Amino acid sequence: MSVTSISPRTLAINGGEPVRSTFLPYGRQSVDEADIQAVVEVLRSDWLTTGPKVGEFEQAFAARVGAAHAVSFSSGTAALHAAAFAAGLKPGDEAITTPMTFAATANCVLYQGATPVFADVSADTLNIDPGQVTKKISSKTRAILPVDYAGHPADLAPLMDAARRHGLIVIEDACHALGAEYRGARVGSLADMTVFSFHPVKHITTGEGGMVATNSADFAETLRRFRNHGISSEARQRQSAGQWHYEMVLLGFNYRLPDFACALGMQQLKRLDANLARRREIAALYTAALREIPGVVPPPVLPDANPAWHLYPIRLNLEKLTADRGQIFRALRAENIGVNVHYIPVHLHPYYKDRFGFRGGEFPVAEGAYARLLSLPMFPAMSGEDVNDVIAAVAKVVSFYSR
Numbered sequence: 069m070s071v072t073s074i075s076p077r078t079l080a081i082n083g084g085e086p087v088r089s090t091f092l093p094y095g096r097q098s099v100d101e102a103d104i105q106a107v108v109e110v111l112r113s114d115w116l117t118t119g120p121k122v123g124e125f126e127q128a129f130a131a132r133v134g135a136a137h138a139v140s141f142s143s144g145t146a147a148l149h150a151a152a153f154a155a156g157l158k159p160g161d162e163a164i165t166t167p168m169t170f171a172a173t174a175n176c177v178l179y180q181g182a183t184p185v186f187a188d189v190s191a192d193t194l195n196i197d198p199g200q201v202t203k204k205i206s207s208k209t210r211a212i213l214p215v216d217y218a219g220h221p222a223d224l225a226p227l228m229d230a231a232r233r234h235g236l237i238v239i240e241d242a243c244h245a246l247g248a249e250y251r252g253a254r255v256g257s258l259a260d261m262t263v264f265s266f267h268p269v270k271h272i273t274t275g276e277g278g279m280v281a282t283n284s285a286d287f288a289e290t291l292r293r294f295r296n297h298g299i300s301s302e303a304r305q306r307q308s309a310g311q312w313h314y315e316m317v318l319l320g321f322n323y324r325l326p327d328f329a330c331a332l333g334m335q336q337l338k339r340l341d342a343n344l345a346r347r348r349e350i351a352a353l354y355t356a357a358l359r360e361i362p363g364v365v366p367p368p369v370l371p372d373a374n375p376a377w378h379l380y381p382i383r384l385n386l387e388k389l390t391a392d393r394g395q396i397f398r399a400l401r402a403e404n405i406g407v408n409v410h411y412i413p414v415h416l417h418p419y420y421k422d423r424f425g426f427r428g429g430e431f432p433v434a435e436g437a438y439a440r441l442l443s444l445p446m447f448p449a450m451s452g453e454d455v456n457d458v459i460a461a462v463a464k465v466v467s468f469y470s471r
């Protein structure tokens with residue numbers, strides 16, 4: 069389809085006919101009959117919470133991401149909290165992270181009473197800029213938390229180098245990046261701890277859920293205890309050993325992922341490769357078409373990266389447009405295209421402004437990108453027609469507002 073041949077008919081926001089008659093969300097889960105059967109089977113079994121499916125899912129997941137261990141949690145946020153705990157973050161410590169993320173990445177540092185220190189992002193991938201990170205390392209720094217924004221892996225090599233030189237722990241927030249690769253290695257196999265989310269819009273879902281992958285047996289043990297009240301054994305182990313005694317050895321939480329959720333995760337994991345292939349196909353279609361539209365910039369991919377495409381965030385070339393991002397967002401929504409915005413930079417949220425005194429202007433690259441960002445619909449069940457509708461709507465709206 070030639071994008072340039074689409075005429076700027078009256079926009080739906082101005083009373084014209086929308087590009088499509090039904091709303092297309094920016095993300096959506098895929099749940100099939102086998103998923104439902106797997107969950108039902110567990111519901112009929114003896115173990116609804118920590119049972120055999122938890123270990124099965126964790127082992128399969130660890131193998132898939134190339135890590136020695138994987139520990140499941142009730143959400144990606146709980147997994148981040150646990151990783152921050154296992155890294156030893158405590159009051160007085162600092163952890164360096166990106167403002168271009170969901171607030172949970174920085175919040176996990178606050179949960180530990182430590183202080184998040186933001187470093188600006190690189191203008192291309194919008195991932196944390198290793199040069200900016202180096203400038204923020206102080207005697208208080210204990211951890212670095214890069215995020216694989218939109219599914220494009222962060223530039224981990226210089227971050228790991230800096231961490232090794234300064235004795236820091238790297239917690240990679242890969243909630244967008246299950247299945248991504250960096251320099252030929254799988255995301256999940258590289259950082260000290262790598263965190264994933266199984267929220268319904270992510271690559272695989274357990275309803276709510278998360279995982280930490282690590283090659284360290286010590287981290288894995290601490291993570292397991294932390295998610296289970298700080299107790300050193302699990303109820304099922306005690307039952308099969310015929311024992312009642314247990315010991316609480318650290319202050320943990322109940323962050324367990326139920327057995328039926330893990331059964332769903334096991335099933336979903338089987339479709340991860342097909343899911344990734346479809347996301348990559350959609351991204352390639354978008355990028356080829358959007359290159360032809362002067363008012364938009366498709367997301368770049370660095371040569372050593374194979375992104376997982378959780379999101380497909382375009383940037384508007386505002387200099388070539390007569391409308392701002394808000395107007396283009398509303399016009400696309402009126403065309404029934406469920407665009408979204410990822411992210412409001414974390415330091416600009418009222419909580420962070422009030423607590424740390426941010427005023428805006430501190431992280432010019434992240435803030436400049438934020439004014440231009442729009443995430444297009446991206447999920448594996450999108451049909452070819454859905455993809456064409458998105459391209460047609462972007463072409464229609466952007467050409468209408470072109471200078």
Ligand SMILES: Cc1ncc(COP(=O)(O)O)c(C=O)c1O
Nearest residue numbers: 143144145170172243265266267
């Ligand atoms: C980058 C990032 N980190 C952390 C999270 C938190 O994950 P969850 O929603 O599973 O708690 C999300 C979820 O949306 C995310 O996008």
